[in-house]
Amino acid sequence: MIKNRIREKKVYKAFGLSILSEFPLPELPQLSIQDDLADITIEIKDLSDMWEYYSVQNERFVITEEFIMFKISEAIFYIQNGERIFVSPIIESELDRIRLFILGTCMGIILIQRKTYALHGSAIVIDGKAYAIVGDSGAGKSTLAAEFLTRGYKLLSDDVIPISLSQHTQVPMVLPAYPQQKLWLESLRELGIESSNYKPICGREEKFSIPLTASFVQEPLPLAGVFELTKSDEGTIEIQPIHKLERIQTLYYHTYRNFIIQRLGLMDWHFAESVKILKEIYIFQLRRPKVSFTAPKLASLILDTIYREEHIHDKKSHYFIK
Known part of the structure; x- marks a missing residue:
């Protein structure tokens, strides 16, 4: 399970960016660079309390200048300043679907935040x-x-x-x-x-x-x-x-x-x-x-x-x- 295993960070390449991720992204080619040189990081974190605090009923997205959050049935996502993505799996058996949103909506938001x-x-x-x-x-x-x-x-x-x-x-x-x-x-x-x-x-x-x-x-x-x-x-x-x-x-x-x-x-x-x-x-x-x-x-x-x-x-x- 994602939450309980030792997380191995890898550096990937996509969208013109280097991505240091502890969430596995097998679709992406890997890079051999130092971790601290990566453009963005993806980490696994419990976001349930944060979502409860910031979310509005019937609204799928929380949008601020500093961060954007959104939730699907399988996970909660937090994207900050075009540099960091936090992923909080809810249904950990649905890793394929979670990856779809990381590589789709999350990366799209990262690009917007970076004014790309x-x-x-x-x-x-x-x-x-x-x-x-x-x-x-x-x-x-x-x-x-x-x-x-x-x-x-x-x-x-x-x-x-x-x-x-x-x-x-x-x-x-x-x-x-x-x-x-x-x-x-x-x-x-x-x-x-x-x-x-x-x-x-x-x-x-x-x-x-x-x-x-x-x-x-x-x-x-x-x-x-x-x-x-x-x-x-x-x-x-x-x-x-x-x-x-x-x-x-x-x-x-x-x-x-x-x-x-x-x-x-x-x-x-x-x-x-x-x-x-x-x-x-x-x-x-x-x-x-x-x-x-x-x-x-x-x-x-x-x-x-x-x-x-x-x-x-x-x-x-x-x-x-x-």
Whole structure:
């Protein structure tokens, strides 16, 4: 059991950060650095009294400038100043589900506290550049990213997409998350991937963790574009650019845990960062039918769009140089 055994701390790497954790995180690659050099720490601690003191009835989150707490049925989490995460397991047999929240919501909060921009979606690599696929839950972001992987392209992130702006060039750089994808059984079948080779997530038989090795990029890459994936009642696939203020709204809507941005008074910061990012990228909305498997057609359409945009950019650069 977590609480009773001797805790062995290990240093991991994810989201552009080194993480010293006494909670096991087997999904993450390990680092060989001194413990005191880690960017953040994850510790196991009883948070039940603290939750009782700070929590408000029917509120899942406690949000302050110094820390954020939240609770699920399996654990309580405390995230402080972008540097520390405390985990209080309630149902210790559910370690897989607890890890999902550590690597998802907790790390998303850490990034917000550190003022690192983060989108909710998947980031793929095409010709040395990163492209974000964002959308509501169930839109098919991970499935579309997996389609690109079957074509030989690589992944930078699944779920949380950290974006850091270079201090010198102001180029938005996507930081690698960790080498894993999460896919529904239906998607695996459509992609021709055998589900028996992988472990179901949290005991659920319909969603699986897919470890990645050669298909994962471990270095930051410049963000070149964002594709918003939506579902419609129409039977056709459509793509169109997003213009003007809608671009700002789209980035905010798909910011990871965006309600925290507002409650921490970071809207001005987020707006300023969005403007800087939008100077360097293009955004398209991609509509797909609610029914039928369309990932191959969507991937081909994205590739055609990227080629066209890069060709236009090259022509403009050539004209400017002349």
